[in-house]
Amino acid sequence: MTKPNTIRGDWEPHAGRLADELAAAGKLTEPRLAEAVRAVPRHAFVPTYHQQTADGSWARCVSVDDLASVYANTALITALAPAATGGTTVLSSSTQPGLMTRMIEALHLIDGARVLEVGTGTGYNAGLLAHRLGDGQVYSVDVEADLVELARQRLAGLGYHPTLVAGDGAAGLPEHAPFHAIIATCAVPAIPWAWVEQVRPGGVILSDLKPAPGAGSLVRLTRRDDDRAEGRFDATYAAFMDLRHTAGNNPAGFRVERDHDRAEYRTTSLDPNTPWASLLVWFLASFDLGPEIAYGYTLPEGGKIPAHSDTVPTASWIATPDGSWAEITLAAQNGQHEVAEGGPRRLWRLIENAYDTWTDLGRPGWDSFGLTVTPGTHTVWFDQPDSEHTWYLAAPVDDGEKFGAAGRAV
Numbered sequence: 001m002t003k004p005n006t007i008r009g010d011w012e013p014h015a016g017r018l019a020d021e022l023a024a025a026g027k028l029t030e031p032r033l034a035e036a037v038r039a040v041p042r043h044a045f046v047p048t049y050h051q052q053t054a055d056g057s058w059a060r061c062v063s064v065d066d067l068a069s070v071y072a073n074t075a076l077i078t079a080l081a082p083a084a085t086g087g088t089t090v091l092s093s094s095t096q097p098g099l100m101t102r103m104i105e106a107l108h109l110i111d112g113a114r115v116l117e118v119g120t121g122t123g124y125n126a127g128l129l130a131h132r133l134g135d136g137q138v139y140s141v142d143v144e145a146d147l148v149e150l151a152r153q154r155l156a157g158l159g160y161h162p163t164l165v166a167g168d169g170a171a172g173l174p175e176h177a178p179f180h181a182i183i184a185t186c187a188v189p190a191i192p193w194a195w196v197e198q199v200r201p202g203g204v205i206l207s208d209l210k211p212a213p214g215a216g217s218l219v220r221l222t223r224r225d226d227d228r229a230e231g232r233f234d235a236t237y238a239a240f241m242d243l244r245h246t247a248g249n250n251p252a253g254f255r256v257e258r259d260h261d262r263a264e265y266r267t268t269s270l271d272p273n274t275p276w277a278s279l280l281v282w283f284l285a286s287f288d289l290g291p292e293i294a295y296g297y298t299l300p301e302g303g304k305i306p307a308h309s310d311t312v313p314t315a316s317w318i319a320t321p322d323g324s325w326a327e328i329t330l331a332a333q334n335g336q337h338e339v340a341e342g343g344p345r346r347l348w349r350l351i352e353n354a355y356d357t358w359t360d361l362g363r364p365g366w367d368s369f370g371l372t373v374t375p376g377t378h379t380v381w382f383d384q385p386d387s388e389h390t391w392y393l394a395a396p397v398d399d400g401e402k403f404g405a406a407g408r409a410v
Helices: 012-024 031-039 097-106 124-133 145-157 193-198 279-289 347-360
Strands: 048-052 058-062 076-082 088-094 115-118 138-142 163-166 179-188 199-212 215-225 228-233 264-268 294-298 315-319 325-329 337-342 369-373 377-382 390-394 406-409
Touching: 012 031, 012 097, 031 097, 031 124, 097 124, 097 179, 097 199, 115 124, 124 138, 124 145, 138 145, 145 163, 179 193, 193 199, 199 228, 199 279, 215 279, 215 369, 279 347, 279 390, 315 347, 325 347, 337 347
Parallel strands: 115 138, 115 179, 138 163, 179 199
Antiparallel strands: 048 058, 048 076, 076 088, 199 215, 215 228, 228 369, 264 337, 294 315, 315 325, 325 337, 369 377, 377 390, 390 406
């Protein structure tokens, strides 16, 4: 599909270089999609973006001043807002182009396919899809009405007119269903059943499943029948911002006081960085930890707070809303780290158990795990759906989009 070039500037060589780099990296193999990467100007959708500086603040950058950076295979932060707990939170971004193309290719689109994108953002991904499939085949929804309108204007300025809707992406767009594929550029704690209902039998859903903060990755599901969708996690880890049901800031977090005077102490040989260095361990642990987890690093008393300071943390910590917490020293003595735990549960023990499980399974990668979704359950499995190693999320009857109890299926 050829569209008129209405954007001035010497951007085409940069777009061509990006397409070549993505192809060389194996992230862009379909000729029609490569044509879209060359033809759709990314900087038209991201005229400005925000870049974090060394002191932790944010600087506004103008895209035409540095087209090489805009057409690099990197994510660009496009919208910020004050965080409920102080500081700044990211509201929207332009996804890393190589992740966009890899996800689009994972849909195995054919001419005439109808696609729903959940998370319009800047509109660049919708532009790639519209160039590949045609305006009438592409639908996109985002909770931020102002972002949807901006995307609509920028797409129209390039001659693209996909259907864009402001609304809760968890509900999909039932008035335009069925779709051949749904692609979500946001993280969800569970796959909304509305998405399964809105894809055709044999249709595909591709989304970032995160049942807890940072715990999960991309999963590709195929609708098998009226009451089941099933598939595997992608081999490569990916992370998106959380889907929000209402416009505005991300929900406020929680705070748990770590009372060391009442803590229980022991030692561990497990690296305190394991949950973040081995993300599959964190994922498996999340089924026991629960959907709400806070975590971070402890700074020495009087240490600076900005993330880019030179202060070296002394420990890592995790906490859950029930008041449970664990703090593990980064320094080791004779290979052992000190663990302080408080509250009703021993959280670091749950991390150790998840690490042991992952090790016993042979330290598999993401694509060794899969997911089966029914109207009432999400079941994560190892190797095959009938595996003896399964974990589950159970959906409350009154809300299929917010999942409650998590645990190991036995």
